[in-house]
Amino acid sequence: MIEDSIKKILLEIEGEAALDDKKELREGLKNTPKRVAESWKELYSGYNKNPKDTLNATFNGEGYDGIVLLKDIEFYSTCEHHMLSFTGKAHVAYIPTERIVGISKLARIVEVFSRRLQNQERITTQVADALEKYLKPLGAAIIIEAKHECMGCRGVKKSHATMTTSAMRGVFFDKAEARAELMDLIKN
Numbered sequence: 001m002i003e004d005s006i007k008k009i010l011l012e013i014e015g016e017a018a019l020d021d022k023k024e025l026r027e028g029l030k031n032t033p034k035r036v037a038e039s040w041k042e043l044y045s046g047y048n049k050n051p052k053d054t055l056n057a058t059f060n061g062e063g064y065d066g067i068v069l070l071k072d073i074e075f076y077s078t079c080e081h082h083m084l085s086f087t088g089k090a091h092v093a094y095i096p097t098e099r100i101v102g103i104s105k106l107a108r109i110v111e112v113f114s115r116r117l118q119n120q121e122r123i124t125t126q127v128a129d130a131l132e133k134y135l136k137p138l139g140a141a142i143i144i145e146a147k148h149e150c151m152g153c154r155g156v157k158k159s160h161a162t163m164t165t166s167a168m169r170g171v172f173f174d175k176a177e178a179r180a181e182l183m184d185l186i187k188n
């Protein structure tokens with residue numbers, strides 16, 4: 001159970017200092033295992049969600065064939081190597097064929113994959129794959145910019161460095177003009 005495991009970790013970190021006179025976790029740590037377990041439920045809630053359900057709610061696009069872009073989607077994820085957070089924003093775009101999806105779903109699909117133990121490259125690929133598979137668009141694209149806590153507070157200690165990843169599918173991959181239009185929309 002996660003709570004018991006966290007208690008063990010606290011004892012590893014602090015040793016005797018973690019305990020009070022009654023040999024129980026000291027006041028400040030008493031509810032920490034419970035709080036960590038609760039927060040992990042949220043951080044790892046993506047495992048209970050699947051992209052198909054998220055992208056299922058589609059509507060008739062009524063002939064719209066331009067780019068649909070949701071930009072600056074903030075997200076929080078946890079790096080699988082250090083279990084430290086990486087956070088930033090995602091820009092998600094697609095060009096519909098017949099069906100369009102509710103715009104909030106583009107934010108939700110980022111949540112489905114970011115609320116897991118992850119690396120940034122994998123979230124990028126998984127979101128692009130899901131858009132392609134379930135929306136069957138003319139093109140799909142995602143760009144993620146994120147700062148990684150594991151690079152800031154430890155190791156190389158570069159807390160301002162931003163990592164960018166992208167996946168381009170369909171026309172965004174094939175056609176430089178489509179990619180250029182997307183980049184313009186993201187910048188402006």
Ligand SMILES: [Zn+2]
Pocket residue numbers: 079080081082083084148150151
């Ligand atoms: Zn890391």
